[in-house]
Amino acid sequence: MQYFDFLPEITEKSQIKDFVANDAGVKTQEARLYGAFDEWWWLHSPMLNQLPESKGLMELRTAFFESFIASLEPVGLLDRFKVTGVIATWWDEVRYELRTLAESGFSGLVDSWIDTIRDALEDDDDDQPKGKEQFDPLSHKLVVQLLADYLEEIEAAEGLVADLEQQKVAFEQGDDDAEESDDDEEETVKNVAKALDDRRKDLKNDIKDALKRIKVLKSGATVKGQNSIAAQRKLGNDTTALERELVELEGFVAPVLAEIGEIEARLEPYNEIKASLAEARKALRGLKDQLIGRLVAARAELGEEGCEKLVLAAFYEGLKSHLDRYGAAHFQQVVAAVENWWDKYRVTLRDIVSERDTAAAKLDQFLEGLGYV
Incomplete structure (x- = not known):
């Protein structure tokens, strides 16, 4: 019987995943799988072109399933059940779109996609069934295929919002991420900005x-009530007490106003971040509101041939994404199997026996030293 050991380069279990991913044999098999997939698509996708004329949806299903399995199973990377799962999952996902394609052609399918996106955007969130996954129009295959530049604009706008949100949170957290509550000794998040603003208030x-009293004391001689220093002077009254009161009040408010000024100076960058964040969010909302208009404009530039290319590209990417998913799951299974071997066989029987003999020898020496041997 032949035994195998792990490569000497592998010294930690965490290295196994990278070794499997970079293995020449694994890469070769993956290349063969995707090569077989591309060849299958090149040979059989013309049946989709013919569907608006043939209307043979069930014939297409049979041909796709049989030929897909026959083309990819011999590669050996995915077994028959997994290969079948790839094509079956994709077909289940697009079966209604294929019906629309058979009935209305490629341009009709593209128009139906636009209608689907428009209807989803017009539905109120409250109308969505509870627990149902929220529809993301930006991830729709039509948007991905037709509005790549628009999606880049969205990504840039979302990146700006995320960056400003991080700056806002960083300011709010300050130097300490958390502090202990005096009441229940639970850790609560500290908001420096709120603390500063509360202090300012x-x-x-x-x-x-x-300040109100100072305003009265420093007002002119014609003010109603004649409580100002100037008014009392005009009346010929002694203003010594009022002047002393003014000095005391100004001495009281001066350091407080100085502290308020310091707080407002510290909050100024934070307020600028909040203003920029509000503007960035507004710009992002405005950009997202342009989706239907951009789709309609881009659709107007597509002829029947353009619609056909777009639909076929979307179908290709959709089917390939399922192949990617099944391939990734298989890869994880391989890694898990090798890691399991590591747990079981990394320490060989020879090493175990050697360690046992070494331990036994040390025990014998210890017992001999104690006079038991």
């Missing part, structure tokens, strides 16, 4: 009455 509230 408290300070303003503390000097509110004092």
Whole structure:
């Protein structure tokens, strides 16, 4: 019987996944699989071109299933059940679209996609069944195929929003990510910006009455009530007490106003971030609102041939994505199997016996030293 050991380069279990992924044999098999897939598509996709004329949807299904399995199973990377799963999953996903293609042609299918996206956008979120996955129009195959530049604009706008949100959170967290609550000793997130703003509000509230009184004392001589220093002077009254009160009040509010100014200076970058974030979110919403208009405009530039190329490209990418998914799942199974071998056989029987003999020898020496041997 022949035994195999792990390569000496593999010293940790975590290395196994990369070794499997970069193995020449694995790469060769993957290349063969996708080569067989592309060849199958090149040979059999013309049946889709003929579907609006032939109307033979069931004949197409039979031909696709049989030829797909016959083309990809011999590669040996995926077994018959997995290969069947690829084509069956794809067919189940597009069967209604294929019916539309048979009945209305390629341009009719493209128009139906636009209608589907428009209807989904017009539906209120409240009308969506509870627990149902939310429809993402930007991931629709038509948008992916037809509006690549638009999706790049969306991605850039979303990236800007995400960056500003991170800046906002970073400011709010400050130097410490969390602090302990005095009440229940649970860890709560600290918001520096809120703490500063609350402090600013408290300070303003503390000097509110004092500022009102200062305003009265410093007002002109014609003010109603004649409570100002100027008014009392005009009446010939002694203003010493009022002047002393003004000095005391100004001395009281001066450091508070200084602290308020410092807080507002610290909050200025945060307020700028919030303003930029609001503007970026508004721009992103506006960009997303352009989706239907952009689709209609791009569709108007497509002739029947353009619609045909677009639909076939979408079908190809959809089927390939399922092949990718099944291939990735198979790869994970291979990695898991090798990792399981590592757990079981990394330490060989020879090593175990050697370690046992070494331990036994040490025990004998220990017992001899104690006089038991």
